[in-house]
Amino acid sequence: MRRQEKVALVENLKKEFTQIAGVVAVNYQGLKVEEINEVRARIKEKGGNFRVVKNTLMKIVAEQVGLKDIEEFLDGPTALGWHKDDVVELCKALVEMSKKYEVLKLLSLIHI
Secondary structure (H helix, E strand, O other): OOHHHHHHHHHHHHHHHOOOOEEEEEEOOOOOHHHHHHHHHHHHHOOEEEEEOOHHHHHHHHHHHOOHHHHHHOOOOEEEEEEOOOHHHHHHHHHHHHHHOOOOEEEEEEEO
């Protein structure tokens, strides 16, 4: 990823993260690409987003939007799920998917 793409991604995430109700950090190590895509689709059905973001970029976003609590979970293969309005639906979907794929581990919920 080039520097311009990284800057654009950080800016987009900052805009999005200023409007969310909560974010969940999950460890996805061991999931195949098609399984991650299934998790992403399930979260999207519930109106949320699920994305794998480089930890260093997410730490920049977290610092700039005041999500410092999540920084400690940004180590290793971490993906983030977030929702603008309904954190409960997001959590239900992630728990459902973690039962289907036991390697999917919920790390933290930061309610905003």
